[in-house]
Amino acid sequence: MKLAPFYGCMIPIKYPQMEAAFRRTMPNLGVELVDLEGFTCCPDPIFFKTKGVLDWLTVAARNLCVAEEQEADLVTLCSGCTATLKEARFLLAEDESLRDRVNERLKRVGKEYKGTVKVEHAVVVIRDEIGIDKVRESVVRPLDGLKVAIHYGCHLLKPSQIMHVDDADYPSILENLIRAIGAEPIGHDMTLLCCGKGCMDDDMPIEMIFDIFSSIRDAGADCMGLICPTCFSSFDLGQILVGRKKDTKFDIPVIYYFQLLGLAQGIPPEDLGLHLHKVKADKILSSLGVVAGAPPAPAA
Amino acid sequence: MAEENHPRVTINFEFRRKLDEIVGGDHHSYCYQCGACVAQCPAARYNDSFNPRTILQDTILGREDVLLAKDSPIWLCTNCYSCYERCPQDVRPIEVIVALKSLAVAKGVAPDAVASMTENITKAGVSGIITPAVQKIRERLGLEPLGEYPVDEMLKLLED
Numbered sequence: 001m002k003l004a005p006f007y008g009c010m011i012p013i014k015y016p017q018m019e020a021a022f023r024r025t026m027p028n029l030g031v032e033l034v035d036l037e038g039f040t041c042c043p044d045p046i047f048f049k050t051k052g053v054l055d056w057l058t059v060a061a062r063n064l065c066v067a068e069e070q071e072a073d074l075v076t077l078c079s080g081c082t083a084t085l086k087e088a089r090f091l092l093a094e095d096e097s098l099r100d101r102v103n104e105r106l107k108r109v110g111k112e113y114k115g116t117v118k119v120e121h122a123v124v125v126i127r128d129e130i131g132i133d134k135v136r137e138s139v140v141r142p143l144d145g146l147k148v149a150i151h152y153g154c155h156l157l158k159p160s161q162i163m164h165v166d167d168a169d170y171p172s173i174l175e176n177l178i179r180a181i182g183a184e185p186i187g188h189d190m191t192l193l194c195c196g197k198g199c200m201d202d203d204m205p206i207e208m209i210f211d212i213f214s215s216i217r218d219a220g221a222d223c224m225g226l227i228c229p230t231c232f233s234s235f236d237l238g239q240i241l242v243g244r245k246k247d248t249k250f251d252i253p254v255i256y257y258f259q260l261l262g263l264a265q266g267i268p269p270e271d272l273g274l275h276l277h278k279v280k281a282d283k284i285l286s287s288l289g290v291v292a293g294a295p296p297a298p299a300a
Numbered sequence: 301m302a303e304e305n306h307p308r309v310t311i312n313f314e315f316r317r318k319l320d321e322i323v324g325g326d327h328h329s330y331c332y333q334c335g336a337c338v339a340q341c342p343a344a345r346y347n348d349s350f351n352p353r354t355i356l357q358d359t360i361l362g363r364e365d366v367l368l369a370k371d372s373p374i375w376l377c378t379n380c381y382s383c384y385e386r387c388p389q390d391v392r393p394i395e396v397i398v399a400l401k402s403l404a405v406a407k408g409v410a411p412d413a414v415a416s417m418t419e420n421i422t423k424a425g426v427s428g429i430i431t432p433a434v435q436k437i438r439e440r441l442g443l444e445p446l447g448e449y450p451v452d453e454m455l456k457l458l459e460d
Contacts, residue, residue, distance in 0.1 A: 013428030020441040040425040047417035050401040053323040158381035198379030
């Protein structure tokens with residue numbers, strides 16, 4: 001199966017370890033990745049959208065046109081890109097006059113949005129098209145006994161009218177993907193709470209991160225597992241800053257799903273960029289019997 | 301009828317019409333003030349000055365002075381989409397709040413951070429800054445270096 005990834009900005013620039021993990025794990029699921037040229041920022045669904053909703057929609061539509069021209073459905077790795085591109089698709093299908101306004105602008109660059117390509121987050125493509133069995137079959141080192149507190153993030157699931165991924169209140173997609181690599185999903189009270197990154201207040205995200213990590217600690221999880229780089233930016237460095245303010249230390253590694261998958265596929269942790277995280281995963285790695293230190297091999 | 305029992309309410313329809321012209325702002329009039337949006341709202345849970353129902357109430361009354369004030373509560377929204385999920389009227393409260401934010405940006409009363417967050421995208425076509433250090437980390441991970449993004453094409457789309 002061939003897939004065309006939309007990497008976005010945050011992953012290639014800020015957290016390239018997530019891109020590396022994705023590029024290294026997908027071939028093991030029988031997937032060939034085809035890189036398309038010509039994308040810009042999705043653009044981001046929080047700040048850029050605020051600057052001008054029609055601007056935001058037109059830039060998103062241009063990215064979808066790039067995929068249309070190459071007849072490729074897009075697979076996203078970031079919940080923000082997923083939100084923007086899927087909402088843009090939804091709005092342009094819902095409102096014909098809006099599509100005309102957007103296409104009027106797209107004419108300036110010789111493009112026209114037709115609505116012929118789909119967009120899904122990588123975890124959805126795995127569940128619905130590749131199959132979770134393929135994940136199970138790719139595992140050479142099951143993450144036995146690893147307790148993973150899942151953080152869903154908001155934009156994979158909501159609004160379900162647009163995302164069509166799972167029950168927004170009782171989701172199971174990530175639990176199933178965590179079980180498929182031999183790890184144990186750990187439920188906790190704050191698993192669906194927002195990471196707070198989109199809020200312009202200084203204090204509120206601190207309280208939210210504190211509550212989320214206290215809840216994970218109380219549940220006895222070894223790490224947090226997630227699928228969104230924005231949530232990661234709230235939680236990796238964030239838990240250290242919040243810990244300082246609240247006079248506590250959480251020390252709970254935050255790991256992108258494709259890094260966990262890579263560990264289960266026997267990929268060395270350096271190749272998955274785990275050493276780039278602020279909160280180190282050394283304790284987990286040694287309990288899994290993973291030896292760190294081998295030099296990285298070239299990515300696919 | 302005593303005036304004090306029925307205080308006069310003024311509705312600023314001009315403001316509401318302005319909101320209707322913004323994608324996502326036009327569903328505000330569907331709101332019947334049920335409050336379903338409040339129960340799961342993290343911003344309302346963590347900060348008493350935020351309440352999506354009262355923001356919609358102010359919107360229906362067209363209270364521009366409150367909504368587009370420098371310290372407007374709209375900036376406390378976490379963009380989590382729970383209100384969109386809950387709303388039985390398809391108001392899409394978050395989208396109304398985004399539309400209100402865009403009016404605040406146009407009026408020049410948005411927090412400075414909003415402009416700086418979007419500036420990178422309009423300069424480089426991407427939201428982050430591609431430094432030599434970034435390219436070095438990518439190289440060490442076995443990834444290709446990042447090239448140029450079609451920023452000129454994007455800027456043509458952003459002209460009024």
